[in-house]
Amino acid sequence: MATATASLSATRRTGTGKGNARSLRREGQVPAVIYGHARESQALTVSARDLDKLLSRFSPDNTVVEVSVDGSTSRALIREIQRHPFKRMVLHVDFQELVEGEKMTVRVPLRLIGTPAGVRLGGGVIDHTLRELTISVDPAHMPTQIEIDITSLEMGDSIHVSDVKVPEGVTVLDEANAAVVVIAMPRAAIEAVATEAEPTSAEPEVIRAKKPEEGAEPEKGEKNEKK
Numbered sequence: 001m002a003t004a005t006a007s008l009s010a011t012r013r014t015g016t017g018k019g020n021a022r023s024l025r026r027e028g029q030v031p032a033v034i035y036g037h038a039r040e041s042q043a044l045t046v047s048a049r050d051l052d053k054l055l056s057r058f059s060p061d062n063t064v065v066e067v068s069v070d071g072s073t074s075r076a077l078i079r080e081i082q083r084h085p086f087k088r089m090v091l092h093v094d095f096q097e098l099v100e101g102e103k104m105t106v107r108v109p110l111r112l113i114g115t116p117a118g119v120r121l122g123g124g125v126i127d128h129t130l131r132e133l134t135i136s137v138d139p140a141h142m143p144t145q146i147e148i149d150i151t152s153l154e155m156g157d158s159i160h161v162s163d164v165k166v167p168e169g170v171t172v173l174d175e176a177n178a179a180v181v182v183i184a185m186p187r188a189a190i191e192a193v194a195t196e197a198e199p200t201s202a203e204p205e206v207i208r209a210k211k212p213e214e215g216a217e218p219e220k221g222e223k224n225e226k227k
Contacts, residue, residue, distance in 0.1 A: 003142045004058055004062065004144045005063070005064045005066060006057070006064070006065050007065070007068065008046055008050060009047070010032060010044040010046045010067050010068065010069050011044065013031060013043040013044050014043070016043065025089070025091070028047065029045040029047065030046050030051055030091070030092065031043070031044075031092050031093075032046050032094070033094055034069075034094075034095040034097055035095070035096060036097030037099070039074075039097055044095075055090075060081060061078075061106055061107045062077075062106045062143075062144060063077075063078070064098065064142070065095065067095055074095075074098075075097070075139065076095035077096050077104060077106070077139070078093060079096045080093070081093050081094075098139045100140070102138070103138055103171075104137065104138075104139055104142070105136050106134075106135060106142060107132045107134050107135075108133050108135055108145060109132050109146075110132060110133060110145070110147075110164070111145045111146070111148070112128060112181060113148065113150065113151070114149055114151030115150075116151060116152070117151070117153065118154045119183065122155040125183075125185075126182075127182040128180075128181050129181065130180045130181075133161070133164065133172055134172070134174050135172055136171040136173060137171070138169060141167065141169045146166060146167075148164060150181060155184075155185065156182075156185075157182075158179055158181065159180045160180060161176050161178045161180060
């Protein structure tokens with residue numbers, strides 16, 4: 001669960017505006033900015049190729065990026081990526097500089113480990129309802145993922161946020177009672193049980209006396225009221 005770290009070279013950017021940004025993109029560069037409470041916002045450019053390579057290998061939500069500018073390196077998190085609406089192109093990227101000892105709020109993926117007993121033996125299915133945790137942590141100790149062992153879960157068992165074991169120094173910000181994973185009965189089995197449990201509502205058969213045909217003599221025991 002060690003912190004993931006990547007490196008990226010950047011250069012200072014002096015030009016601004018949409019025209020300048022379009023020119024940079026035609027040259028294979030991506031406009032960027034780095035900011036933080038301990039520094040002024042600084043406009044940068046980064047190689048589109050290098051940035052695509054970084055994003056293909058690391059999660060931008062919880063990877064510390066060492067941004068090198070003019071021989072100086074800053075540790076930062078990617079806070080926003082603006083993409084083209086239908087092309088595979090990054091239009092702009094924001095970096096937030098990290099300050100030692102200052103906690104950050106990040107999202108970390110949850111990874112399920114093992115096959116539950118309820119799936120192996122009972123034919124259940126895994127309902128993974130929460131796939132990330134929102135945590136507060138010092139970037140120096142930020143995990144790349146949090147693993148959850150689900151091997152012992154039986155049919156109907158569940159794990160909630162409060163049950164997840166996190167590394168020391170990590171504070172979970174999600175609701176404690178939020179479900180992370182549930183071992184559920186397959187939908188087909190649920191529908192079959194519901195069908196079997198439905199009460200029958202057949203109406204009783206109503207027997208009515210047969211009306212004698214015109215001109216026929218009434219059966220014995222019947223009173224002929226007609227005089």
